Amino acid sequence: xxxxxxxxxxxxxxxxxxxxxxxxxxxxxxxxxxxxxxxxxxxxxxxxxxxxxxxxxxxxxxxxxxxxxxxxxxxxxxxxxxxxxxxxxxxxxxxxxxxxxxxxxxxxxxxxxxxxxxxxxxxxxxxxxxxxxxxxxxxxxxxxxxxxxxxxxxxxxxxxxxxxxxxxxxxxxxxxxxxxxxxxxxxxxxxxxxxxxxxxxxxxxxxxxxxxxxxxxxxxxxxxxxxxxxxxxxxxxxxxxxxxxxxxxxxxxxxxxxxxxxxxxxxxxxxxx
Amino acid sequence: xxxxxxxxxxxxxxxxxxxxxxxxxxxxxxxxxxxxxxxxxxxxxxxxxxxxxxxxxxxxxxxxxxxxxxxxxxxxxxxxxxxxxxxxxxxxxxxxxxxxxxxxxxxxxxxxxxxxxxxxxxxxxxxxxxxxxxxxxxxxxxxxxxxxxxxxxxxxxxxxxxxxxxxxxxxxxxxxxxxxxxxxxxxxxxxxxxxxxxxxxxxxxxxxxxxxxxxxxxxxxxxxxxxxxxxxxxxxxxxxxxxxxxxxxxxxxxxxxxxxxxxxxxxxxxxxxxxxxxxxx
Numbered sequence: 001x002x003x004x005x006x007x008x009x010x011x012x013x014x015x016x017x018x019x020x021x022x023x024x025x026x027x028x029x030x031x032x033x034x035x036x037x038x039x040x041x042x043x044x045x046x047x048x049x050x051x052x053x054x055x056x057x058x059x060x061x062x063x064x065x066x067x068x069x070x071x072x073x074x075x076x077x078x079x080x081x082x083x084x085x086x087x088x089x090x091x092x093x094x095x096x097x098x099x100x101x102x103x104x105x106x107x108x109x110x111x112x113x114x115x116x117x118x119x120x121x122x123x124x125x126x127x128x129x130x131x132x133x134x135x136x137x138x139x140x141x142x143x144x145x146x147x148x149x150x151x152x153x154x155x156x157x158x159x160x161x162x163x164x165x166x167x168x169x170x171x172x173x174x175x176x177x178x179x180x181x182x183x184x185x186x187x188x189x190x191x192x193x194x195x196x197x198x199x200x201x202x203x204x205x206x207x208x209x210x211x212x213x214x215x216x217x218x219x220x221x222x223x224x225x226x227x228x229x230x231x232x233x234x235x236x237x238x239x240x241x242x243x244x245x246x247x248x249x250x251x252x253x254x255x256x257x258x259x260x261x262x263x264x265x266x267x268x269x270x271x272x273x
Numbered sequence: 274x275x276x277x278x279x280x281x282x283x284x285x286x287x288x289x290x291x292x293x294x295x296x297x298x299x300x301x302x303x304x305x306x307x308x309x310x311x312x313x314x315x316x317x318x319x320x321x322x323x324x325x326x327x328x329x330x331x332x333x334x335x336x337x338x339x340x341x342x343x344x345x346x347x348x349x350x351x352x353x354x355x356x357x358x359x360x361x362x363x364x365x366x367x368x369x370x371x372x373x374x375x376x377x378x379x380x381x382x383x384x385x386x387x388x389x390x391x392x393x394x395x396x397x398x399x400x401x402x403x404x405x406x407x408x409x410x411x412x413x414x415x416x417x418x419x420x421x422x423x424x425x426x427x428x429x430x431x432x433x434x435x436x437x438x439x440x441x442x443x444x445x446x447x448x449x450x451x452x453x454x455x456x457x458x459x460x461x462x463x464x465x466x467x468x469x470x471x472x473x474x475x476x477x478x479x480x481x482x483x484x485x486x487x488x489x490x491x492x493x494x495x496x497x498x499x500x501x502x503x504x505x506x507x508x509x510x511x512x513x514x515x516x517x518x519x520x521x522x523x524x525x526x527x528x529x530x531x532x533x534x535x536x537x538x539x540x541x542x543x544x545x546x547x548x549x550x551x552x553x554x
Contacts, residue, residue: 055517092452
């Protein structure tokens with residue numbers, strides 16, 4: 001078996017790389033794929049927290065590289081889904097503890113055993129980014145509809161295009177507020193796609209449920225009622241190759257705005273009377 | 274081949290077992306019963322192929338459980354060969370044997386987790402697997418057994434070891450990503466935040482909230498102890514025993530209060546127990 005190695009990156013920090021990684025990974029595993037997530041954010045690891053696996057980590061990627069354990073021993077199985085594994089980053093070391101070649105070697109070994117290897121990239125364009133990209137052949141660039149994040153995503157796409165190993169990259173717009181986009185207070189998805197001229201793989205709406213799910217260590221895709229969860233499952237389906245339309249939150253927002261207006265008029269009338 | 278009959282023993286029927294881990298699991302469960310001590314055991318094996326090493330480990334397990342392996346029966350030529358090579362008697366016993374037969378309840382399949390854990394032991398990887406760490410046990414009622422008077426000298430030494438070690442004394446908060454290690458004991462006046470790591474050859478004492486990873490007795494001393502005003506570590510390691518915070522206690526942070534009851538962590542029969550330290554009135 002040769003799995004796909006996908007790096008999830010953004011350039012700017014705080015746009016939701018790790019959240020995206022945890023949710024896409026979980027969604028792919030729920031769809032029956034064997035998935036391993038590799039956290040390369042050495043010294044600032046978070047992926048284990050989002051998955052609620054922090055207390056299970058014994059060995060990290062640095063232990064594998066420095067041969068204190070075998071790769072298989074360092075893989076932490078998810079609490080719920082046996083198809084899902086995590087290779088955690090070391091918290092007490094820095095980015096220089098692992099080299100590009102070592103990371104590529106680990107990814108090559110993992111793709112023999114898993115359908116998907118999702119690499120969580122640290123923010124920035126320094127060594128951490130170079131390491132994370134080393135073993136990957138595909139990339140998902142996460143951005144938010146803000147000028148600064150889009151600018152950084154543009155820089156990242158430039159760097160990815162210069163890399164021969166990266167065969168394709170897709171764009172994911174995170175923390176999207178359809179209402180604000182509809183009222184032109186925020187960049188719309190079309191603006192972002194036009195600036196970056198990249199293929200879109202999904203739009204994730206802003207959802208306060210993400211905060212709760214992060215604190216609980218439970219990815220939001222496991223919540224069947226959540227809109228963001230639905231959007232992430234949608235992205236996973238598209239990664240697998242299923243032809244599902246991208247949820248058009250703007251249309252949904254316009255519609256719900258109309259309904260709200262209609263009802264508020266209706267209610268106000270009720271009050272006046 | 275001879276017809277098996279055993280004095281002072283019984284037959285364990287494992288003909289349905291397809292994996293060595295199932296055999297080990299069912300055997301250890303059966304032999305754990307008080308009436309199974311100091312008996313001669315006949316193992317009824319099915320078509321499973323066992324190597325000489327695997328048969329030896331089964332024999333060792335039975336001896337560890339204070340019984341003797343008298344003979345086995347098998348329908349596998351390979352197992353037969355392995356048994357002959359290491360002098361385990363092979364018999365063919367029928368159902369009419371007068372020895373009591375312990376038929377393991379087949380409806381109750383061995384717990385998957387246990388079988389998986391045993392697979393890990395008998396599989397290629399013999400080292401500690403990240404997926405079999407136990408949970409920390411919080412038990413304020415736990416009564417610690419008094420140390421045995423006539424215990425061996427090296428155990429007494431281990432128990433007293435931390436008192437003879439030097440101590441590292443730190444007066445600040447240990448933050449995420451920081452790692453403090455010492456060849457002696459460690460005393461920290463301040464909190465140990467999640468993501469921090471404390472590793473000591475001897476004891477660890479924290480005058481504050483301990484929420485990171487802590488390893489006492491890092492060179493194998495299972496008698497080392499960990500004390501803190503509030504013990505909420507992600508993981509505790511004492512000697513070679515590892516335990517993780519239970520998933521039910523998923524607290525991202527601890528509410529600070531003005532009153533704490535100090536807590537202590539220690540090992541007991543392969544698990545780690547946290548107990549509140551009360552005044553003994």
